[in-house]
Amino acid sequence: MLLLQIKGLGITGIMVIGTIGMFFMAIAIVSIIVFHQRKVILFNKQIQKMEEERQQLLLRASIQSQEEERQRLAADLHDDAGPLLATARLYLNENLIHQEPAVQLQSIFSSKQIIDDTIQLIRNISHSLLPPTLKNFGLEAAIKDQFERINGSGVVNASVRFHDNRERLSDEQELFVFRILQELIANILKHSNAAFIHLTQNAKEKKVYFRVHHDGKGILQNDFEKLEYHSTGLGLKNIQSRVRVLNGKILFEIDNTRTYYKITLEVPR
Secondary structure (H helix, E strand, O other), X not given: OHHHHHHHHHHHHHHHHHHHHHHHHHHHHHHHHHHHHHHHHHHHHHHHHHHHHHHHHHHHHHHHHHHHHHHHHHHHHHHHXXXXXXXXXXXXXXXXXXXXXXXXXXXXXXXXXXHHHHHHHHHHHHHHHOOHHHHHHOHHHHHHHHHHHHHHOOOOEEEEEEOOOOOOOOHHHHHHHHHHHHHXXXXXXXXXXXXXXXXXXXXXXXXXXXXXXXOOOOOOHHHHHHHHXXXXXXXXXXXXXXXXXXXXXXXXXXXXXXXXXXXXXXXXX
């Protein structure tokens, strides 16, 4: 019956039906393409929003870290240096000239001791802000000094080797790299239960690579990225914010034998 109806339509009718079918098919294809493009645009907007939120998190982490450092510095000066200087002032009060010579000498000696302690305290605070080894001798010496301290504990076997340090980074770059490596090492010592930590440095073309190997519990790149977004701690966010300032990259891996973890920090010269 249907065949007879189609035959009755003739060639012109069949062409009309075919054209209408193709028209609706074209509309369907265009609709699918438009729908897909809208989904892509929406997805890209979500990605952009997530990236903006990530950048805001890093910025807030950096600002919060600086604020906490200022508060710690203020607390150290107020709680430690302040009382010491106040005590020294008590010894050197205006009535001192009316005291016996022996009392005067004792007061002066006690004041000198307190002032020396205050100087040492301020020196320690200054060293925590900018290690003198880093300032005077550079990144390699500062890292080796830190690893020697770790080795001295007798708990972790720590070693470091710089393969190519003929062309040093800028002072600012070295400070940022030192803080990143310092944070990484602190996290390994605190969380990984590692028996050894080994750091190597080498350079290739216009990039410098710092690689930290350890045999403890570690994280991979996906873990780092998740923790960077969701962790309440500042450590990982500070690492990423400093890496971003350096225009560098950081990669968390495990070796093929799955016996140790490797963290690679890439820094452009």
